[in-house]
Amino acid sequence: MPDPHPGRDPRSSYSRHIATRLLDFTRTGSPWHVRLWDLGSFLALEELHEAGVWVDRRVLSQTAVDWQRHALERLLGDDPALGSKVYRRQLQESLKTTLTLASDGRRKLRHLIDLARPGYLDRWAACAAAEQPPRPERVARAVTAHLLDSGHSLSGLHRWLRDGRSGLAATDLVAEAAALLARPPxxxxxxxxxxxxxxxxxxxxxxxxxxxxxxxxxxxxxxxxxxxxxxxxxxxxxxxxRxxxxxxxxxxxxxxxxxxxxxxxxxxxxxxxxxxxxxxxxxxxxLLLPARGAQVLSLAAERQLYVVGAEVQHSGEQTGSAVDDALEIASALNHGPLAPALAGGWAALESLLTEARDPDEREKVVAAARAAALVACSWPRAELTALSYRIREVTGDDLTGRLAACGSNRERAAVVSAELRGRGALPLLRSWRTGSDVASVLRMRELFADEQRVLERVRFYVEVSLRRMYRCRNIVLHGGSTGGVALPAALRVTAPLVGAALDRLTHAHLVTKVRPVALASRAETALRMVGDDLGPDLCDLLE
Incomplete structure (x- = not known):
């Protein structure tokens, strides 16, 4: 009989999933598709409170902040640890106002943030202990984001987790995280x-x-x-x-x-x-910090990493493509200072994913929506391809042989997809990474159960983060400030996502010669039609 309280059992798959994802989220070398994609609830609220200052200084538009308010309302509805019903009602009323600098709604928001931030992780520990706890992925994302947003480092948290805590029951692990956060810097x-x-x-x-x-x-x-x-x-x-x-x-x-x-x-x-x-x-x-995770792997995969300047060069001639220009503009994403990294990352997306004929798209923010569609369409194949390299040989099973016969990662992903759909599990290599692989299998099974809903959720999360990058870029360039409350965290979560979008755009440029905006349109159509009889397979969303 399954444990009626899986969050209290350290051996339950629920507790193991949460511990595994905490380790994934804090490992500096994790690929983009297993990383955190958003901030925690309270830093997002802090960012919204601060936005009133930037609107007053005409650095951010009211339209951009209104989009931010509505998106945050939707995200907070999925946070059971935010506060009581009365508190949530008060917060919702505050978020329905314009939050201008001198508004009563903004003053109330300040008080509500300060009121509920203490004890947030304790409330998550209580949620994890319930008989019907929240999804483990949701718990892990909320807890890790809150710890990072509160000043902990990725590597510091990872070391803390590996110091005897990854085997705890979910509720005990989150309670330990609350105790860690309670310690003063x-x-x-x-x-x-x-x-x-x-x-x-x-x-x-x-x-x-x-x-x-x-x-x-x-x-x-x-x-x-x-x-x-x-x-x-x-x-x-x-x-x-900390x-x-x-x-x-x-x-x-x-x-x-x-x-x-x-x-x-x-x-x-x-x-x-x-x-x-x-x-x-x-x-x-x-002293040199780890790269922020923006990777364009297609340059090496297509043997194009060093294909620059082989032909005769003439002074004054521009020989690079728009994609080459974008990669140069975004080159600060991994190791550059905060301001050039944010400005260059956004400029690269905007240069490739907008054009003069876009109708009535205010301030080019449409690039965030188009990049989010590209990233969402890339996610299933990224997960399935990674799993294809984690399969062990089993006597009487030809899966490893079929994978070895594949000529491309697309084919490997399709084989793993068919295998998962058919029997729901995979023979995974036994190693320290097994827990992460199991979590990936569960994500793929959830995707197969409702492709359009899950992909839309992924697209929304990514667009929220990329629009945040756009606002942060405006604070840097138009506000002349690197002191925005969410700027460092925004760079942490968006750099890998921008890398994923640029990777798909680079691959299309090198292999199929599809223009960036055309590829984005293909992605948007695929997300609407996935699951339909005429829609694309999950492994072919950008084909």
């Missing part, structure tokens, strides 16, 4: 050594946080670590955050700001060592 000391720093004696020697080469080596040696050689000194930063990985992220951002200043000072080299030394860490931590 602490001070971390981050030492960033430099191999070279132009005129450091004159320009850095007077700073309170500057340490000479000898002082740096003695400071690091005092922690038990081997001090670096061939350095000119270091800058030390005291950072008040985990050591987040402390390094802050220090890395500060070094990037200094490098931006140095570019305007006609100065010489400014070369950080590449590693930072953090209080309590047993080894140096790379």
């Amino acid at each position: 602490r001070d971390w000391s981050v030492v960033v050594p430099f191999r070279s720093l132009h005129r450091h004696e004159e320009l850095a020697g007077h700073l309170a946080n500057w340490r000479t080469a000898d002082e740096t080596q003695a400071l690091i040696a005092g922690t038990g670590l081997k001090p670096p050689e061939h350095i000119v000194g270091s800058l030390t930063f005291t950072v008040k955050v 985990d050591s990985a987040r402390a390094v992220e802050v220090a890395s951002d500060l070094v990037e700001r200094m490098q931006a200043r140095a570019r305007f000072a006609a100065s010489g080299p400014m070369s950080p060592l590449g590693d930072a030394y953090v209080t309590g860490e047993a080894k140096p931590v790379p």
Whole structure:
């Protein structure tokens, strides 16, 4: 007999699913199709509250904020931990107002956010303990997003989960997450050594946080670590955050700001060592942060990664395609500073997915809808292809042989799709990734049960995030600010999605020569017709 409270049983598939997805969402190398695609409820509310300021300054249009309000109403309706019925009614009334800077609705929204944010994860723990708990995917997404939005880092959370918590019952795991969030941020000391720093004696020697080469080596040696050689000194930063990985992220951002200043000072080299030394860490931590997950894999798959400039080049001639231009514009997405990454990522989508003949599309935001359709259509094949490489050989079963005979990933995805539809399960490789593969199988089974509804839900989530990127880009470019409350989180969730859209557009450009806007139209039609007798197969939504 199944457990009437699966969230209380650490061995239940429900609890294992939640723990697995928390690990997926916090693993820095996770591919786009298994990552988080949106912010948590309370950061989304904070962003909406802040929007009144930008509307007043004419950085955001009221139309854009109205779309944001309506989308958030829909998303919050799927959040059982948001608050009581009375609270939800008050919040809904507030969201139905325009939320202009001096409005009563905006003042009420501020109070409602502050009222319900405390205890949010405790309420999710109670939801997970219920006899009929929410979908495990929903729980995992809400909990992870809230932790990240509250200042934890991906790698810090991942390490916390792997430290004996991934085997807990769902309700205990979420309760532990609530306890983690209740801890106040602490001070971390981050030492960033430099191999070279132009005129450091004159320009850095007077700073309170500057340490000479000898002082740096003695400071690091005092922690038990081997001090670096061939350095000119270091800058030390005291950072008040939730985990050591987040402390390094802050220090890395500060070094990037200094490098931006140095570019305007006609100065010489400014070369950080590449590693930072953090209080309590047993080894140096790379200063260069992991890539944000924007990948265009079709460049390598089609052997086009280095096909640039092979022909004779003539001064003044433009030889690149629109797709090449977009990839260059978006090149800051993975490792660039926040402002160029947001601005370049959006500009790449807008350049490819809008045209002058678009009727009455305000401020090119239609690019978000078109990119979302492309990403939604790419999702099933991405999941099925990944699963096709996780199949183990079973005696008497020819599945691995049929997969080996496939000539393309499209064929592999189709074989896995047919297998799942036929028997509902797959013989998966047994490894640390098995739980993630099982979760992927469950997502595909849900998709097969109602293709149009699930794909529409995916499209909506992606469009919400990409429209957020558009608003953040406006805050950066038209508001002249990198201090928007949702900007860092927006970049975290949208970079992989922009990469997925650019990957499909690049593949179409290289292989089928289909124009970007035409490919987007094909995707929009496929989403409307999927499941129909004349509609496309899930593996052929962009064909």
